[in-house]
Amino acid sequence: MSEVWQICRKDFGGGSLAGDHIKLNLRLQHRNVQRALKLTRLGNLDKGQREVLDQVMRPHRAGIQSHSTIMGAIRCEYVGYPKIAQGRFLLLSVWTYDERNEPISRENLGELWICRHQYFDGYRVAIRSALETALQHPRTAVDGFCPDCPVDFSVKFSPKRTTVHAWHDFGPEGTPLDPAWRVHFIGGLNHHRDLTIGHAEGSVRGMYESSK
Structure with missing residues (x-):
C-alpha cells in the first residue's frame, strides 16, 4: 500500500474487524490528488513527474475479511481505479465478495460504506434498497446513486x-475547503x-466510462 493512498478499515461494532460493522474509509491525500490534476493538465511531463502521476493513478488494492461465521469467512477484495476526466479526479471503487466456506448471503456480507451517506444497514438509503433488490434478482445489476x-x-x-x-467524483483543482472535496469525508477539518x-x-x- 503506497504512502499516497491509505485504505483502512474501522470497526464501529466494538469487536474484531470481522464483525458486523466494518467501514472501509478511503483516505486520499488532497495534495497528491491536486498534484495529479495539475500534472495531467500540464502534460509533456519529465520522467520524475510521470512517476509521481503514475503512483497516484495506478490501481490500489486491499484485502478485507468481511464477516466471520461458524463456517468461516467470506473474502472481500477492494480495488480503486483512479481516473482524471474533464479536469476532475474520479475514482471507481470495486468491492468483490467471493464465496469461501459458505454461499454469500445478506448475513455474511457484513457492513459496507461506499460514501459517508450510503451504507448497507442505513435507514432509507439507496444502496440498502439496491442490495435488497439485488438479493431478490441474482446476477442482475441494480444501479443507483x-x-x-x-x-x-x-x-x-x-x-x-x-x-x-461505486463511481466517485472528487472534483477539480482547488483547496481542501472546496465543497467538492469536503462532501466526501467525515472527521477533522473536512x-x-x-x-x-x-x-x-x-x-x-x-463521465468515468466515457473517458479513455
Missing part, C-alpha cells in the same frame, strides 16, 4: 460472487454534517 454527494453505484449479487461498484452536493443520476459513472 447518492442524492447527497456525487457517487453512482451498482450492486450485483450471486451466492458465489457479489460485487459493488467534516460538515449538513454539506451535500447533488448530481444527475449516472452522470459520474458516465
Whole structure:
C-alpha cells in the first residue's frame, strides 16, 4: 500500500474487524490528488513527474475479511481505479465478495460504506434498497446513486460472487475547503454534517466510462 493512498478499515461494532460493522474509509491525500490534476493538465511531463502521476493513478488494492461465521469467512477484495476526466479526479471503487466456506448471503456480507451517506444497514438509503433488490434478482445489476454527494453505484449479487461498484467524483483543482472535496469525508477539518452536493443520476459513472 503506497504512502499516497491509505485504505483502512474501522470497526464501529466494538469487536474484531470481522464483525458486523466494518467501514472501509478511503483516505486520499488532497495534495497528491491536486498534484495529479495539475500534472495531467500540464502534460509533456519529465520522467520524475510521470512517476509521481503514475503512483497516484495506478490501481490500489486491499484485502478485507468481511464477516466471520461458524463456517468461516467470506473474502472481500477492494480495488480503486483512479481516473482524471474533464479536469476532475474520479475514482471507481470495486468491492468483490467471493464465496469461501459458505454461499454469500445478506448475513455474511457484513457492513459496507461506499460514501459517508450510503451504507448497507442505513435507514432509507439507496444502496440498502439496491442490495435488497439485488438479493431478490441474482446476477442482475441494480444501479443507483447518492442524492447527497456525487457517487453512482451498482450492486450485483450471486451466492458465489457479489460485487459493488461505486463511481466517485472528487472534483477539480482547488483547496481542501472546496465543497467538492469536503462532501466526501467525515472527521477533522473536512467534516460538515449538513454539506451535500447533488448530481444527475449516472452522470459520474458516465463521465468515468466515457473517458479513455
